[in-house]
Amino acid sequence: MKKILDFIADEVKKAFEEAGYDGSFAGVTLSNRPDLCEYQCNGALAAAKTYKKAPLAIAEDVVARLQDSRILAAAEAVRPGFINLKLNAVFLGEYLRKMQADQRLSVEPAANPRKIIIDYGGPNVAKPLHVGHLRSAIIGESIKRMGRFMGHEVIGDVHLGDWGLQMGLIITELKRRKPDLPYFDESYTGEYPKEAPFTISELEEIYPAASAYSKDHEDYRQEAMEATYLLQHGHRGYQAILQHILNVSVTDLKKNYEKLNVTFDLWKGESDAQPYIPEMVSYLKEKGYAYEDQGALVVDVKEETDAKEVPPCMILKSDGASLYTTTDLATIVERMRDYHPDEILYVVDKRQEMHFIQVFRCARKTGLVEEDTKLTFLGFGTMNGKDGKPFKTREGGVMRLEYLLQDIEEEMYHKIMDNHAIDPEEARKTAKLVGLSAIKYGDLSNQASKDYVFDLDRFTSFEGNTGPYILYTIVRIKSILNKYREMGQNPDEAVIGAPAGESEKTLMLTLSRFNAACENAFEELAPHKICAFVYELANNFNSFYHETRILSEENEAQRASWIGTLKLTRDVLEKSIDLLGFSAPERM
Numbered sequence: 058m059k060k061i062l063d064f065i066a067d068e069v070k071k072a073f074e075e076a077g078y079d080g081s082f083a084g085v086t087l088s089n090r091p092d093l094c095e096y097q098c099n100g101a102l103a104a105a106k107t108y109k110k111a112p113l114a115i116a117e118d119v120v121a122r123l124q125d126s127r128i129l130a131a132a133e134a135v136r137p138g139f140i141n142l143k144l145n146a147v148f149l150g151e152y153l154r155k156m157q158a159d160q161r162l163s164v165e166p167a168a169n170p171r172k173i174i175i176d177y178g179g180p181n182v183a184k185p186l187h188v189g190h191l192r193s194a195i196i197g198e199s200i201k202r203m204g205r206f207m208g209h210e211v212i213g214d215v216h217l218g219d220w221g222l223q224m225g226l227i228i229t230e231l232k233r234r235k236p237d238l239p240y241f242d243e244s245y246t247g248e249y250p251k252e253a254p255f256t257i258s259e260l261e262e263i264y265p266a267a268s269a270y271s272k273d274h275e276d277y278r279q280e281a282m283e284a285t286y287l288l289q290h291g292h293r294g295y296q297a298i299l300q301h302i303l304n305v306s307v308t309d310l311k312k313n314y315e316k317l318n319v320t321f322d323l324w325k326g327e328s329d330a331q332p333y334i335p336e337m338v339s340y341l342k343e344k345g346y347a348y349e350d351q352g353a354l355v356v357d358v359k360e361e362t363d364a365k366e367v368p369p370c371m372i373l374k375s376d377g378a379s380l381y382t383t384t385d386l387a388t389i390v391e392r393m394r395d396y397h398p399d400e401i402l403y404v405v406d407k408r409q410e411m412h413f414i415q416v417f418r419c420a421r422k423t424g425l426v427e428e429d430t431k432l433t434f435l436g437f438g439t440m441n442g443k444d445g446k447p448f449k450t451r452e453g454g455v456m457r458l459e460y461l462l463q464d465i466e467e468e469m470y471h472k473i474m475d476n477h478a479i480d481p482e483e484a485r486k487t488a489k490l491v492g493l494s495a496i497k498y499g500d501l502s503n504q505a506s507k508d509y510v511f512d513l514d515r516f517t518s519f520e521g522n523t524g525p526y527i528l529y530t531i532v533r534i535k536s537i538l539n540k541y542r543e544m545g546q547n548p549d550e551a552v553i554g555a556p557a558g559e560s561e562k563t564l565m566l567t568l569s570r571f572n573a574a575c576e577n578a579f580e581e582l583a584p585h586k587i588c589a590f591v592y593e594l595a596n597n598f599n600s601f602y603h604e605t606r607i608l609s610e611e612n613e614a615q616r617a618s619w620i621g622t623l624k625l626t627r628d629v630l631e632k633s634i635d636l637l638g639f640s641a642p643e644r645m
């Protein structure tokens with residue numbers, strides 16, 4: 058549907074032109090003085106210079122031509138030359154009725170749909186998911202959903218960290234513990250066992266043990282580096298261990314991401330890019346892009362305008378092993394070949410920004426990525442504890458995602474049980490939904506690039522700018538709609554009319570901005586803008602609700618109109634939280 062702002066802008070443009078001024082001056086924005094008007098146009102101020110005329114006179118000329126507009130209820134010229142606008146109530150009612158009938162709730166799909174790969178999640182196999190990976194999953198999932206809703210083809214890839222030294226460490230430790238396994242027998246040529254030689258809990262214990270041991274045992278570390286090298290160069294037994302590690306980890310990761318309502322289309326990892334490395338390396342050498350520097354193979358990526366130094370992009374270490382940059386470059390090659398996307402978007406900790414600057418520049422300069430493919434880095438800030446330092450457990454360790462989720466669910470469960478008599482089983486289910494809203498909204502309501510404080514008490518509160526408050530509002534609407542149904546009426550047949558009062562009009566005006574909000578939030582990769590919209594809408598609804606006796610209204614058409622607006626509010630809120638990656642219960 059055409060945006061409400063565009064309707065108004067077109068109307069004002071027509072008035073500018075009829076009054077003899079250029080239509081390009083007629084920009085309309087939301088009012089920054091909602092106490093005075095709903096929309097405003099500052100074009101007369103800009104036009105004043107061109108036409109050498111007082112801005113107020115121009116504003117008056119324009120306003121005179123807006124007096125019998127069907128779209129505007131009021132157009133007023135005020136000093137020094139602003140045009141204050143109010144929307145016509147009947148027009149607004151009509152607009153919402155169309156929105157009500159539209160399956161997409163007024164949101165137009167993109168005119169030029171694009172193919173976008175989102176690289177998010179990025180967990181490292183054999184290491185438990187920790188809160189550091191939480192933000193990537195939450196933000197990436199939301200952007201994926203927003204992109205799809207806007208009509209783009211979006212492919213989510215988890216891009217597992219499965220190719221570094223951690224693999225060599227696990228292999229080395231496994232060899233120390235179980236040297237008789239066939240994977241370590243160099244003369245073994247038979248099939249390897251189907252069953253992994255470890256469980257997920259063993260695996261999760263092996264890695265930290267090996268990592269700690271390697272810190273003060275140099276030969277052990279050397280051995281792990283060698284194992285990494287051998288794995289990367291096709292050692293059969295080690296490749297088989299890698300497959301076991303992947304199978305065991307991925308099963309566990311999927312379970313955890315499911316709890317977060319996060320799903321991926323591709324479960325690829327760094328190791329999948331491996332086959333592309335040798336060819337890529339020879340290409341970079343042959344074309345003269347890569348050169349040897351102290352034994353390592355590098356590509357220069359600095360630019361004259363750099364404010365801070367951008368070191369060369371390292372392709373291979375002096376021992377021939379590949380690095381994080383190598384796998385990311387090879388993954389670009391792989392993605393270009395398999396998908397030729399219009400964009401690859403990386404949702405990664407902003408502390409990795411330099412890495413991505415190097416990778417993007419290198420890929421661009423060497424033509425690994427074609428010109429029509431955009432590379433975007435969306436760097437997010439750190440989730441801190443109340444002490445302002447990266448979030449930790451009470452004991453000071455890294456918080457595992459599972460435990461964090463459990464803590465929040467527990468907290469929500471008690472709150473729900475304290476609130477009213479409810480079946481404990483239902484309360485458990487509700488606690489899961491509300492807990493997830495607390496975490497996700499708490500994260501997404503902040504601009505992604507900023508650090509934020511993870512404040513359990515604040516995030517789980519039913520009041521203020523929180524997920525539970527939004528869910529509570531939705532549940533409140535659902536309960537009114539149910540009562541309306543119990544009165545023998547059908548909310549689906551309720552026809553929205555023109556607003557009768559101020560708070561109702563404010564609510565309706567906000568609803569009418571849903572399409573603009575979605576478009577803008579996706580364009581700027583900014584889920585926090587959806588949150589801001591949702592919060593405003595929930596507040597508008599609650600003000601209206603507190604002022605209005607909806608169900609006891611005697612005038613049936615009036616009551617139906619309110620119910621129609623409520624239902625639309627519920628639909629828009631539910632669609633919005635779906636874009637954020639969580640959902641609302643029926644009751645709470």
Ligand code: ARG
Pocket residue numbers: 176178179180181216217218385403405
């Ligand atoms: N596994 C990495 C980490 O834990 C994140 C991966 C991000 N994606 C990428 N293509 N580099 O830091």
